[in-house]
Amino acid sequence: QQQVRMTNGRVFLERCSRQKKHDKKFVLALVKEEGKVLQHAAKPLKNDKDIVLAAVENDPLALQFASEDRKADMDVIHVALKEREETYPYDEPDYERAFQFISSKLRDDRKFATWALDTTPHWLQYLPAFHNDKDMVRTSCTRYAKCLRWASTALKQDREFITELLDINSLCLSEAEFVFRDDKNLILPIIQSYGHLYQYLSLRLQQDREIVDIVAKQSHFYLPWIYSNNPELAADTSFNLPIVTRCCEALEYVSNEMKDNKEIVRAAISQDWKCFKFSSTRLKKDAELVILAASQNQKALYYVPQEQKRNSSFARELIFGLQTNQLASFPPSVLSQARYSPNKSAYK
Secondary structure (H helix, E strand, O other), X not given: OHHHHHOOHHHHHHOOOHHHHOOHHHHHHHHHHOHHHHHHOOHHHXXXXXXHHHHHHHOHHHHHHOOHHHHOOHHHHHHHOOOOOOOOOOXXXXXXXXXXXXXHHHHOOHHHHHHHHHHOHHHHHHOHXXXXXXXXXXXXXHHOHHHHHHOOHHHHOOHHHXXXXXXXXXXXXXXXXXXXXXXXXXXHHHHOOOHHHHHHOOHHHHOOHHHHHHHHHHOHHHHHHHHHHOHHHHHOHHHHHHHHHHOHHHHHOOOHHHHOOHHHHHHHHHHOHHHHHHOOOOHHHOHHHHHHHHOOOHHHHHHOOHHHHOOHHXXXXXXXXXXXXXXXXXXXXXXXXXXXXXXXXXXX
16 A cells, blocks of 8 residues: 555556456555556456445546446445545546446436436436437436537437427527527527527627617626627717616726717716726816716725826816815825916915
């Protein structure tokens, strides 16, 4: 065991004598330290339940080196598929990847496959016998939309089946064939409720103004997707103004050109001063907008560029729109100059 810890266990057993590879006690001690050592154990020991159980307990992927009888042994399978905490570099943990090494005869069994999909839907990828089975694919896709990727070509092209799946789990659209992602009649009822599916539509539908308007009304978070496929809308005031008016936070996601549009920015700031921070540098120097934001909360002045705070003419405009104590972040010398207006004969 000490040598196994210090070296690669499989290499260690591979170099051992034939007698050692047949020694149950010796091999059992090794597989408890490194499950994949089972690869180099003698054939009779690969069929030994105690050895195989110890191996898959240590490493679920050791199941691939067990005999066919042990790969069909439910006791061994339950240990191998047992959920555990582990560090792994793959999309799915080892105890889930071990499913692919279960006996193919058992994986072809409908009762076993039903149990497997009820446990972990994406195991459908390891059940090729059921890739054309509507009930099995439906069961998997109901819980995990990406399971549609493992369905047979025939099922993926079955319009009635795909329509049924989209009613059950709209995210299945992400794995649907292009012909369905480009079907406006099929997409419209779905996109009315699930705007996030916009990212999976065909380019033609992503540029369809009716669909764009539906998606834009649902959430401003979808604006980057819309702009990427419809660059002309990024500079369209008539498109962006209703969105910002409806939800001022949308100002964060509109294009830079719209962040420099005074009408758009004013509409957002009128609802919430915090939106002032998303405006362009030019508009952060606009006295009217600064007063509009700072009159709600003087913290808005934090976003005014420092060089603008040293501008006495700018400070003078703010003085006549804000209280003096709200301008504490401005240099005293600038405020002193600004307090006297050439158009007034008195100090403010």
